Amino acid sequence: MRQGIGGMLQIRCENLHFRYSGKFAHSNFELNVGEFAPCGKCTAIMGNNGSGKTTLGKLVAGVLAPTSGFVYYDDVNIATLKLGEIGKQVGYLFQEPSRQIFAAKPLDEIALPLTLRGVDEGEAKEIAAKMLAKFDLSHIESSTTFNLSRGEKQRLAIAATMVMNPQFFVLDEPTTGLDKPRRHILADTLKAMMEEGMGIILISHDAQFVEDMGASVRHMEGGVMLDG
């Protein structure tokens, strides 16, 4: 298995093409990214609304399957992996946090996937509590998830994805709804994880955050990757 920079999981798209299909998909949007590989540790993808950033993120995280072309993790074609196996390597933060929050209580949201991975329950709860503290969510540990504020949901979703310690992280607009201090906490946490070898694809409209992260920027327009 070929390893990337500093043991980082190497993601590579080959001839990547995608078109929405199915009954409700009346859209003529076509994603034609061709060859694409994140460069360096943090690659930011920027572009106008509807340019295909989310679509690309979902393809990379295996949530969508390409119409043609391939996505590789190191040298493994992810079409051969089950979604759960992909999830063990790559974390994906949905653009809309309520789409990924499934539990009734924030603590469970973080602890449950850990127990499913074999961490024992007490320990999982402990880890979850620490993670909540990190994102300043301890006080809402046992509130009802779907009543949380937008920013709280966003932080919970980030914390819950982060705790799985992915080798690679695809973040779709992680700073939406976050206040300034929380953005700094997020940037610091992500940077610390990058130090430990995690790679990031950062989809964002937040130029300041992209700069703070020291990301190399790629632009998308109309389903196509510009420059680079």
Next chain:
Amino acid sequence: MDNTAKNLPDPRIIFALVFATSTFAVIIRSDTVAMAGLLLITIICGLVLGVNFIKLSKRLKRLLQVMVIITLLQSIFRASGPVILYIGNFPLLTAGGVAMGVLVAFRFLIFLAGAFMFTLYPVRSLIQGMVQIKMPYELAYMVSIGIRFIPQFAESMQDSLTALQLRGMVFEELKFKKRMSIYSYLLLPTLMSALKQARELANSMDMRAFRANPKRTTFYTLRFKARDWVLLFCVALATGAITFAIFRYNFFTMIFGF
């Protein structure tokens, strides 16, 4: 907005029909054959109206899967009568238990088939219909929430499963029991959040003046045609006949099981 385009009867006929079938479905408590008959009648009505059951069932695949599981559980826990399946020495399935499980499943399918009939109509004509039968607006409103709720719920359930898999849960490798516990774990929060979303959606429609309240003058009113009167008469007649049959012949066995 006009339901004559699709050549459908007035939505109020469907209210009467669904009200009757659902009421019977609730009343019948122990007679699986009667419930099967009722289901058949409901399905035939649906087919005549043009409900595409196959297409709709495909969309609700997960829900139907959950229903099969509930049926099984019902069959196991409401044991009675001769045993038909042992696991070792443990009597797992009994004839009475299976009959009970199937009865509950049929009841659910009758409700579902009724809901399917509503999907043939635009939401606005349903609400208008409810307001015109003098149903309190609040109730009409609840039902309109309900209509949005089902697809919302199915979608949220799918989302939750995707989210779990993206956090490294290999669903395909889990044991049956574990899978079930995950389903049941997801059920309540998904239900609650789908309900909340549906309510917010309805509120937002309301604020954008979709509200079909009586204070608002509207050109859109429903009128019974000759055919609708005939259909209403048929529904009433059938309801009467079934009610009579229940009381005359097997009231006690049907309702109390003795």
